[in-house]
Amino acid sequence: MTQNNVLVAQSGGPTVAINSSLAGVIAATVESKKYDICYGALNGVTGILDERYLNLSQIVEQDSTIIDQIKSTPAMYLGSCRHKLPNFDDDSHPYEQIFSQFEKLQISAFFYIGGNDSMDTVLKLSDYAKKINSNIRIIGIPKTIDNDLCMTDHTPGFGSAAKYVATSILEISHDTYIYKVKSVTIVEIMGRDAGWLTASSALARNKYSMAPHLIYLPEVAFDKEQFIEDVKKQLKTTNNVIVAVSEGIRDKDGNYISAGETAEDTFGHAQLSGAGKTLEYLVKEQIGVKVRSVEINVLQRCASHIASKTDLDEAFVQGKKAVEFASNGVTAAMVVIKRLSNDPYTVEYDYAVIKNIANEAKSVPVEWINKEGNNITKELFNYLLPLIQGEVSIKYSNGLPTYMDVSHLHKRSEK
Amino acid sequence: MTQNNVLVAQSGGPTVAINSSLAGVIAATVESKKYDICYGALNGVTGILDERYLNLSQIVEQDSTIIDQIKSTPAMYLGSCRHKLPNFDDDSHPYEQIFSQFEKLQISAFFYIGGNDSMDTVLKLSDYAKKINSNIRIIGIPKTIDNDLCMTDHTPGFGSAAKYVATSILEISHDTYIYKVKSVTIVEIMGRDAGWLTASSALARNKYSMAPHLIYLPEVAFDKEQFIEDVKKQLKTTNNVIVAVSEGIRDKDGNYISAGETAEDTFGHAQLSGAGKTLEYLVKEQIGVKVRSVEINVLQRCASHIASKTDLDEAFVQGKKAVEFASNGVTAAMVVIKRLSNDPYTVEYDYAVIKNIANEAKSVPVEWINKEGNNITKELFNYLLPLIQGEVSIKYSNGLPTYMDVSHLHKRSEK
Numbered sequence: 001m002t003q004n005n006v007l008v009a010q011s012g013g014p015t016v017a018i019n020s021s022l023a024g025v026i027a028a029t030v031e032s033k034k035y036d037i038c039y040g041a042l043n044g045v046t047g048i049l050d051e052r053y054l055n056l057s058q059i060v061e062q063d064s065t066i067i068d069q070i071k072s073t074p075a076m077y078l079g080s081c082r083h084k085l086p087n088f089d090d091d092s093h094p095y096e097q098i099f100s101q102f103e104k105l106q107i108s109a110f111f112y113i114g115g116n117d118s119m120d121t122v123l124k125l126s127d128y129a130k131k132i133n134s135n136i137r138i139i140g141i142p143k144t145i146d147n148d149l150c151m152t153d154h155t156p157g158f159g160s161a162a163k164y165v166a167t168s169i170l171e172i173s174h175d176t177y178i179y180k181v182k183s184v185t186i187v188e189i190m191g192r193d194a195g196w197l198t199a200s201s202a203l204a205r206n207k208y209s210m211a212p213h214l215i216y217l218p219e220v221a222f223d224k225e226q227f228i229e230d231v232k233k234q235l236k237t238t239n240n241v242i243v244a245v246s247e248g249i250r251d252k253d254g255n256y257i258s259a260g261e262t263a264e265d266t267f268g269h270a271q272l273s274g275a276g277k278t279l280e281y282l283v284k285e286q287i288g289v290k291v292r293s294v295e296i297n298v299l300q301r302c303a304s305h306i307a308s309k310t311d312l313d314e315a316f317v318q319g320k321k322a323v324e325f326a327s328n329g330v331t332a333a334m335v336v337i338k339r340l341s342n343d344p345y346t347v348e349y350d351y352a353v354i355k356n357i358a359n360e361a362k363s364v365p366v367e368w369i370n371k372e373g374n375n376i377t378k379e380l381f382n383y384l385l386p387l388i389q390g391e392v393s394i395k396y397s398n399g400l401p402t403y404m405d406v407s408h409l410h411k412r413s414e415k
Numbered sequence: 416m417t418q419n420n421v422l423v424a425q426s427g428g429p430t431v432a433i434n435s436s437l438a439g440v441i442a443a444t445v446e447s448k449k450y451d452i453c454y455g456a457l458n459g460v461t462g463i464l465d466e467r468y469l470n471l472s473q474i475v476e477q478d479s480t481i482i483d484q485i486k487s488t489p490a491m492y493l494g495s496c497r498h499k500l501p502n503f504d505d506d507s508h509p510y511e512q513i514f515s516q517f518e519k520l521q522i523s524a525f526f527y528i529g530g531n532d533s534m535d536t537v538l539k540l541s542d543y544a545k546k547i548n549s550n551i552r553i554i555g556i557p558k559t560i561d562n563d564l565c566m567t568d569h570t571p572g573f574g575s576a577a578k579y580v581a582t583s584i585l586e587i588s589h590d591t592y593i594y595k596v597k598s599v600t601i602v603e604i605m606g607r608d609a610g611w612l613t614a615s616s617a618l619a620r621n622k623y624s625m626a627p628h629l630i631y632l633p634e635v636a637f638d639k640e641q642f643i644e645d646v647k648k649q650l651k652t653t654n655n656v657i658v659a660v661s662e663g664i665r666d667k668d669g670n671y672i673s674a675g676e677t678a679e680d681t682f683g684h685a686q687l688s689g690a691g692k693t694l695e696y697l698v699k700e701q702i703g704v705k706v707r708s709v710e711i712n713v714l715q716r717c718a719s720h721i722a723s724k725t726d727l728d729e730a731f732v733q734g735k736k737a738v739e740f741a742s743n744g745v746t747a748a749m750v751v752i753k754r755l756s757n758d759p760y761t762v763e764y765d766y767a768v769i770k771n772i773a774n775e776a777k778s779v780p781v782e783w784i785n786k787e788g789n790n791i792t793k794e795l796f797n798y799l800l801p802l803i804q805g806e807v808s809i810k811y812s813n814g815l816p817t818y819m820d821v822s823h824l825h826k827r828s829e830k
Contacts, residue, residue: 043595075590081595163814168714170815171718172714174717174818175429175489175490175713177824178490178494178824179497180494180824208821298587299709302586302587302590303586305586391811399618399804400619401582403589410624410655
């Protein structure tokens, strides 16, 4: 019997919402009259090349609560990869393998959930499908905590990371306000080329706390002398200054701000300190007050226990929309979200042609950064605020959040 | 009219539960038939020396929900200090000042919430009270995420920090399991001299994940060569190895494990990298797999949004018990908790003589560490598990947890 199946995979860096989009794809396939089985490839496109699959329809059939469990589990239930397909004009072999797998599994639509690099894969597979006159629908579903995908108002995963960052800044501010001595706390936030996540630290501000008092994004050339002046000025009115800084700040010549140039570790390696650590030393040297740097690190992209409900809900809908678009004949596209209004916050879903998205990146517009380059504008604040709204009810067991069993990923032996 | 007032203050490093003990002191004073006003001194004993107080009874009278709000706010509502009183035989001046303030405010009991150093202050004030035949009750209420206070089964603040650490390790494990390449992730956890908090990372283990696969506490001399052997061995059966390591690990000669010796930053300073960063470089050099280090940093002591209900409830009761003990005539003591049973978890409250507690520290017993020195025993796991149980319902507003306004701390200009 001929089947009409779909295949889904996940790729790139983790977010808290990427499994919610996966859950949306599974849910829509199960509900669909058009499609039969929803397969998942493990570890992105490499799972297709290696023929490693899960029958997701079957898993959900056995326990329908699994869709909700997947929705609130961090990182990728299907695993990830960082695998760039060659140009098919140079090497068509992997494409032949992938499309032969599509045929074998009777796949009529393939969904790839990921960021910029994954959209490059969507573009290449779409182009190859066109070249061989394949009717298989290829659709990208966005995710990235960096919020730097073009053609969409924002990306799934960003709102939850922003909520984590703002909550952490709020809690760190309470932690620093307790001492009656001048201090500077520098918090380094992810986003090497785009400052969206660092900007979201501003959401921590409230009627009793203006932390972070200074914000530095990678979109503005970083000047160490101006930074020291900014901090000194702030210390005149604020005992405990909190600075939010992107990991990707660079000087006017485009060089990353890091202490790596002269530092060596015990093995003689150049030791690349992060931006936060570098500014910590700078403040210690130039101002001499108590100073600490905090790198929030991977926690900002995997803390499902404080996900944004808005983010997870939108990620789920985008997964469902991908299936709907595919069944309507859309291909070579990515699901996008359009904001209709900030207040009340309303959005609608659409798709955009993949070639306008792949390998492009969206920076924070300079008009949303103040002219001193050390804060964000009210417009950016208003853009960010709706994205962190709502809390997700997580089940706890034995004092810890309960997430989906992912032993199918890490217990598997290396091929 | 003669009043019978109490004074409370907070000192040392922040925890998530120290305000819950404060809430307990306020609640017990308000309910008490014996005491009139509960005053709070700002920034520990320095607030007494500077005469900076809040009338906490009045604040609660105006809004009774404030007790619950204080209970779930991180760090110190009254602010903190790191102020060591001199021996009164050398300099009795601050003691005279403090006891004159007690007299002025008609204080009959003083409660100091803090860790080892704060208990030194409790001891000194108790001894001075005895010397001058003062009838004022002086009682310590414990707190520290390090869990290293003697004479008590565990300390308020520890359980919440342990819950945060275990949750973070669980979420980081999901973050690392997604890639089909060998990797090592080193998570550095607070606790310079005691390994309790690092040990609590083991609570993250479940049926699908044994992370952290290796645990190193400061109680065991750290051997770099053995560490590399341990990691290599683990990598044979586990793709993504997660290591939990205390910031305070030292070699057999007592030297901290850090890359500080030869590293210099751009200013020519010796750059003291943490234990995690040092082990990251070691793995990179000696094994060559993908490696990352994560320093959880201050978030483990201020993340009220994922506090342990058991911890906050016990901290509250210990605040109330302090007032009860004082009203029964107890002085020169610290409130302690005694565990009667692990399963079901049952405790009772008592007090212990302060001179057996101040300036002492409680390490993890060596019999609770495995003989290889890279894991904990089942006994330690069973000791830890009850302390992270239960979740605290936090109110959210605009997407963020709502905590108490602490502008009385940081808007105040420097004296």
